[in-house]
Structure formats: structure tokens, C-alpha cells
Amino acid sequence: MSGQAPLRDTYNRRINYLRLSVTDRCNLRCFYCMPAEGVQDVGHCGVLSFEELQMIAECAVRLGIEKIRITGGEPTVRAGLVDFLAKLSAIPGLRHLALTTNGLLLEQMAADLYRAGVQRLNVSLDSLNPQRFREITRGGDLHKVLAGLDAALAAGFPHPKINVVIMRGINDAEILDFAELTRTRGCPVRFIEYMPVVREEGWHRLCFSGQEVLQRIAEKYRLEPIDKGAFSGPSQDFRIPGAMGSIGIITAVSGHFCNDCNRIRVTARGQAKGCLFSDEKTDLLPFLRPPDCQALCAALQRIVASKPEGHAIKCGEYAHSNFSMAQVGG
Numbered sequence: 543m544s545g546q547a548p549l550r551d552t553y554n555r556r557i558n559y560l561r562l563s564v565t566d567r568c569n570l571r572c573f574y575c576m577p578a579e580g581v582q583d584v585g586h587c588g589v590l591s592f593e594e595l596q597m598i599a600e601c602a603v604r605l606g607i608e609k610i611r612i613t614g615g616e617p618t619v620r621a622g623l624v625d626f627l628a629k630l631s632a633i634p635g636l637r638h639l640a641l642t643t644n645g646l647l648l649e650q651m652a653a654d655l656y657r658a659g660v661q662r663l664n665v666s667l668d669s670l671n672p673q674r675f676r677e678i679t680r681g682g683d684l685h686k687v688l689a690g691l692d693a694a695l696a697a698g699f700p701h702p703k704i705n706v707v708i709m710r711g712i713n714d715a716e717i718l719d720f721a722e723l724t725r726t727r728g729c730p731v732r733f734i735e736y737m738p739v740v741r742e743e744g745w746h747r748l749c750f751s752g753q754e755v756l757q758r759i760a761e762k763y764r765l766e767p768i769d770k771g772a773f774s775g776p777s778q779d780f781r782i783p784g785a786m787g788s789i790g791i792i793t794a795v796s797g798h799f800c801n802d803c804n805r806i807r808v809t810a811r812g813q814a815k816g817c818l819f820s821d822e823k824t825d826l827l828p829f830l831r832p833p834d835c836q837a838l839c840a841a842l843q844r845i846v847a848s849k850p851e852g853h854a855i856k857c858g859e860y861a862h863s864n865f866s867m868a869q870v871g872g
């Protein structure tokens with residue numbers, strides 16, 4: 543940080559994390575993230591240029607953001623990503639640069655991402671069964687993701703965190719298989735509660751709480767709680783004694799982690815959001831076209847200042863509009 547006071551919102555939460563989305567296109571169509579039909583494809587004029595994304599990142603860091611997570615859609619499908627990341631990682635004051643990906647293109651890209659200065663990868667992987675994986679992602683090839691995880695290690699990354707959206711009747715039978723990866727592969731695994739963003743018929747039957755996940759694992763293994771680090775996200779972390787990888791739960795629906803919220807978001811189209819579930823958005827385009835750094839910084843400060851205290855979504859109740867996670871970046 544460049545000597546200024548930490549960025550805080552009106553609830554005195556320290557805001558040091560920006561989720562920056564570089565595209566809302568994706569090479570998969572996970573059924574819980576995107577509707578089968580109807581997601582608007584963004585033409586090149588609809589998404590921010592890399593220069594515009596860089597300007598947002600620089601302003602955010604100037605204000606006190608210390609960690610940027612690149613997300614999407616699928617960030618790796620955007621041409622020119624690696625050069626952009628190399629510039630981003632050189633921003634003075636940026637301490638952590640991370641990327642969330644479905645892993646499909648990691649086998650080809652891991653070494654370049656590492657060289658560009660990305661420090662950590664989170665990989666979304668909802669099934670270890672090739673057929674089930676194909677069904678959840680509407681066509682994905684599990685073997686490519688597993689090869690991508692190996693490529694990430696070979697490139698020099700620490701073990702990518704594996705994000706599993708846990709859904710009743712879909713993949714809850716694989717909880718122990720995933721937990722065992724923390725011992726066999728040594729990678730951290732986080733179980734994310736399914737969030738009702740695309741409310742297609744039957745969505746409420748999918749809900750499976752983080753506590754239930756822990757109970758399933760506790761039937762076979764003892765779990766020790768682990769302390770969270772300063773830049774950690776919303777997960778609560780545990781470890782099977784002796785395992786190299788941790789086990790986390792992200793209780794977006796059943797639990798409340800909003801008290802510790804440390805982040806803001808900017809979508810690929812330049813909409814800034816103070817909360818994932820808030821319908822409130824600020825259009826940053828007027829500050830980017832033409833570029834006006836001071837006005838952009840002021841807009842980002844307003845987003846931090848107007849962050850809501852939290853957002854209670856419960857399986858069965860919701861207050862937000864239907865949206866696709868791919869458009870917001872998760």
C-alpha cells in the first residue's frame with residue numbers, strides 16, 4: 543500500500559480485495575451458473591479493453607486495494623490475457639494477484655500465467671466422475687481440468703484451491719472423494735453452497751449446507767479448524783490431521799460471513815458492485831471513456847462507502863434479481 547490509511551467502508555470493514563472480471567464469455571455452461579439459453583453474448587465493444595481494466599486496477603490499488611482476483615466468465619478464453627496480467631502484476635502496491643478458472647485451458651496456459659506474475663489459482667471442479675462433470679458443465683472434459691491442475695504445479699504454482707459447488711443429488715455423494723484429495727493430491731478443497739442465482743425449476747432442492755458437508759466428512763475423519771489469513775476469502779477452513787491440503791466451506795446461503803466482507807467487484811462491462819447480491823451497480827464507463835482517473839477513483843470510493851452491511855440469501859428466499867454468476871464474476 544502506498545502509505546495511505548486502509549480503505550474502510552461505513553461498517554468499518556477493511557476493503558482490500560477487488561474481483562475484476564475480464565469477460566462474461568465461457569467455454570463451459572455450468573447449469574447452476576448460466577441458463578441453457580439466453581445469456582447475452584458480449585461483442586468486443588461491450589467489454590472493457592485491457593487498458594480500461596488496467597486503469598481500474600491502478601485506481602483501486604491507489605485507494606488501498608492490495609489483492610486482485612481475475613475472474614469471468616472464463617478469464618482464460620480472453621485473447622491477450624497473459625500480457626494484461628504481466629502489466630497488472632507490475633502495479634506498485636498490489637500484493638496479491640490471483641485467478642479463478644474452470645481449468646480447461648490451464649494445461650496450455652499455466653506456465654505463461656506463472657511467468658506473468660499470477661501468484662495463486664483457484665480451479666472450479668464439481669465432480670471427479672467424467673460423465674457427471676460433463677452433465678454439470680454441459681459438455682466439459684474432466685481430464686483436461688485434471689491435466690491443468692498438474693500443469694499448474696509443474697509451472698511452479700502452489701496447489702490450486704479446488705472450488706466445488708455442492709448440490710444435493712448431483713455431487714453430494716462425492717464429498718468424501720473430494721475431501722480425500724486433500725490427502726492424496728495435497729490440494730486445498732472448498733465446498734461452496736449452491737447460491738440461487740439462476741432460479742430454474744427445482745433449484746431449491748439442490749441446496750446443501752456447509753455444516754452438512756462437515757458432518758459427512760466427520761463420519762470418517764476428524765477435522766481440525768485452521769486460522770484464516772489476512773487476505774482470505776469467505777471460507778471457513780479445516781484440515782484432516784496429516785493432510786497437506788485444507789478443507790473449506792463457503793456458507794454463502796446458510797451462514798453469514800458479511801461481517802468480514804473485504805471486497806468489491808467490477809464486471810467485464812464496467813459495472814461496479816459493492817455486494818454480490820445487491821442489485822445496485824455503478825456504471826464506470828463515463829469515467830473510462832474518456833479516461834478520467836480522478837473521477838474513477840472517486841467512483842470507486844463511493845462504491846466502498848455505499849457497500850451494504852450484508853445480504854441474506856436463504857434457500858427458499860431471495861431478494862435479488864435473477865442474474866448469471868458469469869456476468870458478475872462470482
Ligand SMILES: Nc1nc2c(ncn2[C@@H]2O[C@H](COP(=O)(O)OP(=O)(O)OP(=O)(O)O)[C@@H](O)[C@H]2O)c(=O)[nH]1
Pocket residue numbers: 611613640642664703705734773774775776777792794803805818871872
Ligand atoms: N456470497 C458471497 N460469495 C462469494 C464472495 N466471494 C466469493 N464468493 C463465492 O465463493 C466462491 C469461490 O470464490 P473464489 O473465486 O475462489 O474466491 P475467494 O473465495 O475469495 O478466494 P480466496 O481469495 O482464495 O479466498 C465463488 O462461488 C464465489 O461466488 C462474496 O463476497 N460473497
Ligand SMILES: C[S@@+](CC[C@H](N)C(=O)[O-])C[C@H]1O[C@@H](n2cnc3c(N)ncnc32)[C@H](O)[C@@H]1O
Pocket residue numbers: 568574575613614615616617642643644664665666705707734735736737738739740867868871872
Ligand atoms: C462465475 S465463476 C468464474 C470463473 C471461472 N469460470 C470458474 O468457473 O472458476 C466463479 C465461481 O463462481 C461459482 N459459482 C457460479 N455459480 C454459482 C452458484 N450458483 N452458486 C455457487 N457458486 C457459483 C463457480 O463455481 C466458480 O467457483
Ligand code: SF4
Pocket residue numbers: 568569570571572575576614615616644666867868
Ligand atoms: S462457473 Fe465458471 S466455468 Fe462454469 S459456466 Fe460459470 S463461468 Fe463458466
Ligand code: SF4
Pocket residue numbers: 776799800803804805816817818819820850851852853
Ligand atoms: S454477500 Fe455481499 S456483503 Fe456479504 S460477503 Fe458477499 S459481497 Fe460481501
